[in-house]
Amino acid sequence: MLMSTILLAFRSIRRNLLRSFLTILGIVIGVSAVITMVTLGNGATVAVQNQISSLGTNLLQIRPGQRMMFGGGGGAAAFKESDADAIASQIGGVMAVAPEGRTSAVVVANGRNWSTSITGSTNDWFRTNNWTLASGRQFEDGELKSGAAVCVIGETVRRELFDSASGLGEHVRIKQFSCEVVGVLASKGQAAMGNDQDDVVLIPLHTLQRRVTGNQRVATLLVSMKDGSDSNVLKASLTQLLRERRKLAVTDEDNFNILDTRQLAETMSGTTKVMTTLLGAVAAVSLLVGGIGIMNIMLVSVTERTREIGLRLAIGAMEREVLLQFLIEATVLSTLGGVVGIALALVASVVLAQLMQVPYMFNTSINIMSFLFSAAIGMLFGYFPARRAAQLDPIEALRHE
Numbered sequence: 298m299l300m301s302t303i304l305l306a307f308r309s310i311r312r313n314l315l316r317s318f319l320t321i322l323g324i325v326i327g328v329s330a331v332i333t334m335v336t337l338g339n340g341a342t343v344a345v346q347n348q349i350s351s352l353g354t355n356l357l358q359i360r361p362g363q364r365m366m367f368g369g370g371g372g373a374a375a376f377k378e379s380d381a382d383a384i385a386s387q388i389g390g391v392m393a394v395a396p397e398g399r400t401s402a403v404v405v406a407n408g409r410n411w412s413t414s415i416t417g418s419t420n421d422w423f424r425t426n427n428w429t430l431a432s433g434r435q436f437e438d439g440e441l442k443s444g445a446a447v448c449v450i451g452e453t454v455r456r457e458l459f460d461s462a463s464g465l466g467e468h469v470r471i472k473q474f475s476c477e478v479v480g481v482l483a484s485k486g487q488a489a490m491g492n493d494q495d496d497v498v499l500i501p502l503h504t505l506q507r508r509v510t511g512n513q514r515v516a517t518l519l520v521s522m523k524d525g526s527d528s529n530v531l532k533a534s535l536t537q538l539l540r541e542r543r544k545l546a547v548t549d550e551d552n553f554n555i556l557d558t559r560q561l562a563e564t565m566s567g568t569t570k571v572m573t574t575l576l577g578a579v580a581a582v583s584l585l586v587g588g589i590g591i592m593n594i595m596l597v598s599v600t601e602r603t604r605e606i607g608l609r610l611a612i613g614a615m616e617r618e619v620l621l622q623f624l625i626e627a628t629v630l631s632t633l634g635g636v637v638g639i640a641l642a643l644v645a646s647v648v649l650a651q652l653m654q655v656p657y658m659f660n661t662s663i664n665i666m667s668f669l670f671s672a673a674i675g676m677l678f679g680y681f682p683a684r685r686a687a688q689l690d691p692i693e694a695l696r697h698e
Contacts, residue, residue, distance in 0.1 A: 321587070325638040336650070343658060355392075356558045358518075360516065376396065376517075391521070405469070413496050417506065442503065452483070452484040628675040632671060632672045
């Protein structure tokens, strides 16, 4: 009996293919929109986490000023190289500390010029920022102490100045002096803030201070924590040490700020997850609209097939059989829409993930939930038309024109 009812339902759907397609279109759009939004949102969350983790492992960035300012400390006193040495020797749980100075300049080489960021630091800069070398070497101790004219360039700078050549052993002019390229950084790509991390020239800190900026100021202290270290405890220790070194009274506010990249990653990931949930909820509204469309078409179908229903009831069909027939029709339409919607979402998610440059993250649970929800929508909105068909009076139905 159930099999014959299912066959009748499929026969009715096949009889009006265009109408059936238009009926399930709302379900298709709803399911595909929900899955696509959630998939892209998950991919964006992972992309943000990866970009922030590329800034450094368990990294704390300490800058002058009460607010996080990338262009300067807002009038607050800069750090000194000795501050980095004090942190490394007096604070537990620290893996590496790198003092960092930064400025912008035009670099010239091979008959070309390129405006880029000039960073001065020590070899600990590679550890704190998770940098590796694609070729070449780091700075030697003598080069760091003497402020030698050597540099390590990022991939973007190498490409703009030397095309396909490695650049190793070549000389790059920065302002009034020329430095030898001793290393090329492995590419990192775009950072979470949108800037190109590979657009950088690294020189020893003393070289930057003596030949470029002409002062001893250190703009940033990069502190990489050991695995398992409590960032809150470490930040409290850093705050106490820096307040003492900067001679701040008890009543004085901190004239420096500490940014925890791990907390930044959690905050930004939380934001993208909220946005993903919101977009998914908005897209789910179209599923309800699709369900209303199914109910509307099923009501029309009941009206068109009143004589057929009356005939079935007159020759002995039970009310529950008629109800089941129309309920199966509605459920088949909605589940078919769910299957097509999942297939469409799969293609759309892969294409859009590539265009947005975020990883494609297949989410099994959201696909299963969307399919089950689409089937439930069909059953829910198909029940009223099915019940109406089952309660028709056979005599009145047979008189229907």
